[in-house]
Amino acid sequence: MPTDFKELKIWKFAFDIALHCYDVINSLPLAESNNIADQMRRACISLPLNIAEGSASKSTRMYHTHLRYAYASAQELIVLLMLCYKLNYIDKEKYLALYEEVDHFNRGAYKFIMNLEETELKKKMNF
Numbered sequence: 001m002p003t004d005f006k007e008l009k010i011w012k013f014a015f016d017i018a019l020h021c022y023d024v025i026n027s028l029p030l031a032e033s034n035n036i037a038d039q040m041r042r043a044c045i046s047l048p049l050n051i052a053e054g055s056a057s058k059s060t061r062m063y064h065t066h067l068r069y070a071y072a073s074a075q076e077l078i079v080l081l082m083l084c085y086k087l088n089y090i091d092k093e094k095y096l097a098l099y100e101e102v103d104h105f106n107r108g109a110y111k112f113i114m115n116l117e118e119t120e121l122k123k124k125m126n127f
Contacts, residue, residue, distance in 0.1 A: 005048075005055040010112050013105045014047035014070060020098055021077065028089055036089075040080045046073035047105065060120045064113060071109045074102050 005011045021044035028037045047070045054066025078099065085095035 003055040005052040008051065008055065008112075010105070010108050011048055011051045011055075013101070013108060014051055017074075017077070017098075017101050017105055018044040018048055020101060024081075024084060024090055024094070024098070028084070032089070036080060036083060040077065040084075043073045043077040043080060046070060047077075060116065064116060067109060067113050067116070071106060071113070074106050074109065077102050 021040055025037050025040055025044075028040075050066040050070040050073070054063040054070075057063045057066065081090070081095055081098050081102070084090045085092065090098075
């Protein structure tokens with residue numbers, strides 16, 4: 001199942017999200033360095049890392065598992081962005097832009113996971 005993760009659109013989206021989140025992380029108040037900032041750092045980095053790790057897996061099952069981890073981290077990231085917005089750490093424009101990026105990633109990740117599962121099912125049906 002090894003794939004060059006850098007060629008995957010989903011990985012490229014994830015990598016860009018991580019970079020954009022670091023702009024937010026670096027602008028958070030010092031009081032949040034051990035809370036929202038740390039959690040956001042872990043969540044945003046989890047996206048491209050899990051896709052890369054999963055793409056190196058020899059089993060489709062492990063690939064799916066890592067893709068689901070990335071998807072779940074994106075959901076976590078949405079909540080963290082909501083908190084940053086509601087706590088006035090980021091403005092509405094920044095919030096909406098990042099929210100849209102993460103939502104776009106989630107939709108793409110979901111489709112990617114479903115396509116992999118469908119492909120795997122077809123392989124099993126054809127023996």
